Amino acid sequence: MAAKVILILLFTALSFLLNPSESRLTLDYYQQSCPQFSKIIQDTITNKQITSPTTAGATLRLFLHDCLPNGCDGSVLISSNSFNKAERDNDINLSLPGDGFDVIVRAKTALELACPNTVSCADILAVATRDLVVMLGGPYYNVYLGRRDGRVSKSSLIDGHLPKPSMPMSQIIEIFSSKGFTVEEMVALSGAHTIGFSHCSEFTNNIYNFSNSSPYDPQYNPRFAQGLQKACADYRNNPTLSVFNDIMSPNKFDNVYFQNLPKGLGVLKSDQSLFNDPRTRPFVQQFAADQNKFFQAFSQAMQKLSLVGVQTGRRGEIRHRCDQIN
Incomplete structure (x- = not known):
């Protein structure tokens, strides 16, 4: 009986050694099963970004x-x-731009034609995000591959796990801390706002009738606040109205977002809070002064984020369509 148990254990260990990709991520995961993987992703995101310049921010x-x-x-x-x-369909995700979803669907369609039932939607999203960041001048970082797609997606599981612009900084820090991220990593990830846009509805409380003494939050640069008021004037009738998060270089991944914050040029309350809170201000100042330091911190934080809660092997699936569980 003991010998039988030993044989089973040896067989299990041998299976693990022969199939390491079933239980861990690698940089060359699709080298044999889908050698065109990288090129298909690159071609898809290039075409999409050229025709829809908001794609990079949306995908990130x-x-x-x-x-x-x-x-x-x-x-x-x-x-x-x-x-x-x-x-x-959780409230916080309703404003996710359609271009992000669309570029993943396009890449998945192309990959299914080239390599059916091989590439996960989770891997597509991770690599497309990195490649779009690089395309806009941002840093390259390694993306380990071999993720499986999850079989559960419930709106109720989102509440309290994503930062909202109106949250106090302590709460935002706690959300990232609970996932294992330092304050510096949180600030670096906030630098994603160097591209992309925010809907007017996310900050109108700060630019209209803010208080009896001021029509807008005094943390804003006055001319900037007045510009936001004009840009968002019809937001009640047009909920799609939005403004760039970085008004100075909205289509370039750089550190100008951090340079904007001390000048009162942050769009969201949470943006301004990064500079005004003593826990986060030192990192804002460092990243504003040194783009290479921001890029290094962003790369490390994104690589770390890309490995959070990853499912591999039989724990997940390769979805046939990214919007449906098999």
Whole structure:
């Protein structure tokens, strides 16, 4: 009996050694199974970004909203149905731009034609995000591959796990801390706002009738606040109205976002709080002064984020469509 148990244990260990990709991520995961993987992703994101310049910011935000709550499993891509309200229909995700979803669908369609049932939506999202950041002048960082797609996507699992612009900085820090991120890493990830945009509805409370003594939050640069008021004047009738998070270089991944904050040029309350809070201000100042330091910190934080809650092997699946569980 003991000999039989030993043989089973040896067989299990041998299986693990022969199939390491079943239980860990690697940089060359698709080298044999889908050698065109990188080129297909690159071609897809290039075409999409050229035709829709907001794609990079949209995809980066989609990636953050997928990974931070429950891990990088592509669950934010799943659509709701009559039996389930999915993550993407949680209030905080309703403003996720469509270009992010669209570029992943396009890449998945192309990869299914070239390598059926091979590449996960979670891996596509992770690599497309990195490649779009690089395309806009941001830093390159390694993305380990072999993720499986999650089989669960529930709106109720999102509440309290993503930062909101109106949250006090202590609460935002706690959200990232609970996932293992330092304050410096949180500030670096906030630098994602160097690209992308925010809907007017996310900050109108700060620019209209702020108090009896001021029509807008005095943390704003006065001319900037007046510009936001004009840009968002029709937001009640047009909820899609939005402004760039970085008004100085909105289509370039750089450190200008951090340089804007001391000047009162942060769009969201949470942006301004990064400079005004003594816990985060030193990192804002460091990143504003040294772009290489920001890029290094951002790369490390993004690589760390891309590994949060990853499912591998039989724990997940390779979805046939990114918006549906198999």
